[in-house]
Amino acid sequence: MKHKWSLVALLMVVLLVLASCAPAPTPQVIEKVVKETVVVEKPVEKTVVVEKTVEVPVEAKPEPITVWARYDLSDTKDQAAVSLKQLITSFEATTGIKVNYEQVAWDQIALKLALIAQSGGEMPDITELGSQAVPQLVSAGALMDITELVKDTPWVSQLSDADAQACIYQGKRYCVTADVRGGAWYYNVADFPNGWPTTPQDWLKEGERLAKEGKYISTFFAGRHYAAVELTWGPWIRSNGGHVFDAEGKPAWATPETVEVVNWARELLSKGYIPETCFTGDFTAGETPWVDGKAASVRGGSWSFLFIPGLKDKINAGETKLGLAPAFKEGKHYVFLVGETWAVPKNAKNPKGALAWLNFFMNPPVLAQYASNMYGIPTIDEAFRASAFDSDFYRETAKNLAENGVFMEQSPYYTESLDALAIALQELMLDPKLDPATHLQQAQDEVIKRYFK
Structure with a gap:
């Protein structure tokens, strides 16, 4: 599957759009002008170097965030891992927020979060999470209610019904679904x-x-x-x-x-x-x-x-x-239907940084690249209209999941x-x-x- 549009368009659109979409932390100043050269490595496509000068509003001393996900970012043969690594690089350059990444096995993320919630250890600021784990982690006291945190974001009202089923539990939002x-x-x-x-x-x-x-x-x-x-x-x-x-x-x-x-x-x-x-x-x-x-x-x-x-x-x-x-x-x-989500654990040190991460990922150009590389259906229609999803495979998959997914x-x-x-x-x-x-x-x-x- 080719994503010719995403290499240049993604980085240019993300860097320009994100500044206007991201919420303004308090206090916040224009600390610097970021001039970045981002090298994007794509399997089956040639390396593309994109240089773009943008003004990025950042806090004077932005705190780093710790991110958990399943992917081995050193695996250049895994397109999902390659995509996430690219997006982390772009996020850091755009926001000035350093990402401390930790790989955690998919079937161990929920268990590890529950154990830390019980032991009082240090939580990540944001974590990848399957939606099926939400109720048990809420019961364990491991997830933050992010209803107020995201209520004023420009994308939350655009999320699909599948996101609501995946992330809203007992009337409160505990995660954001990137794709189903x-x-x-x-x-x-x-x-x-x-x-x-x-x-x-x-x-x-x-x-x-x-x-x-x-x-x-x-x-x-x-x-x-x-x-x-x-x-x-x-x-x-x-x-x-x-x-x-x-x-x-x-x-x-x-x-x-x-x-x-x-x-x-x-x-x-x-x-x-x-x-x-x-x-x-x-x-x-x-x-x-x-x-x-x-x-x-x-x-x-x-x-x-x-x-x-x-x-x-x-x-x-x-x-x-x-x-x-x-x-x-x-x-x-x-x-079977599952939401691939981002959740903020309870007692996360940097929820503002986690919100910046969510704002970055839920921008349609970013979401389209991320979801297409995971072969998921994005939860924002504008992202699904991207050329990456213009194929019979995605149309039939989306139809099957919409009609038969539970x-x-x-x-x-x-x-x-x-x-x-x-x-x-x-x-x-x-x-x-x-x-x-x-x-x-x-x-x-x-x-x-x-x-x-």
Whole structure:
């Protein structure tokens, strides 16, 4: 994917627009004129040097900010990491605020924030955060209510409804959604002459046909990790009329609706229509059968161009297409939806610096580059109208997420509960002697007893 517009336009527009969009800290003076030479390194594109002289209002002695995110900024092969590194460089040059960056694994950010909230350690000033972690971190006292902090920003009123679902909890804003991403089912057109199956019954029918050809109907990750419920089991259970959590956030998965989904998945596995590695392997193992040509489809996500070799080329060639998730009793083709957000932790040392970071990132030219490099859909329409998103892939992805994307139900013990459910589901898939209703009830009771007293 080429972003020819973004290299020059981004830096020029950002540096000029940001000064007028950023809120004015008190006291604030025009400390200096910043003359910067920014070297932008883009994979698959040549290095471009842009020199621009701009006046940037900064505090006399701006304090540094500490930023947490998942990316290894030294990895020049990761376009998401390269993009974030570029934007940090531009942010520092534009605002005069030094960024102290710390890489934290994606599935460890929420845990680390909760632990620091309990121990009283030093928090970052702003952190990348998946929206599903918001309720549990609010419960842990780890997130700052930023409703007042951002209320006068020029972009907050432009945010999509998806941002509100992701970041507003119990009437208060705890984060800002940069983009939304979600699950996706990708299928090889040639393997489905009858069309992509969209019901559980059609999956069994097509699975039988493909098994005779030596292929699995699909492959995906559904192992011992909370993401297995988010990406695979949760949308299926929801589509069948079931729930993972009730209105209070307590586990509510031990129902006939969940049992029906388990029995269907068990039939797929027992008949050899899906590989056992879906349940025994890691994320990569859940994708490998498709990469190796042994599976006719793969459940990935809107982000999968970053992780599944060959997918982008096959999509661009028209050999692979985006399909609907199987619709159960509710008739809904649900897929997991998540907001990729920026949050300010409670007791952050420099909330003004964090606000400057948000103002920088939510400018449409910056947001467009950031979201497109992560293969997400930006939460501001002006950013989505950028040429980077002018492709069938983005149009179809945005349509699928808008029509079928659902956020996971909220819980103050979200990760702990989903981990327990994922383990129970894996055990049910690998041991056909276990009774689904009994095993699901046991897992549910254990979580409620341990966390919901």
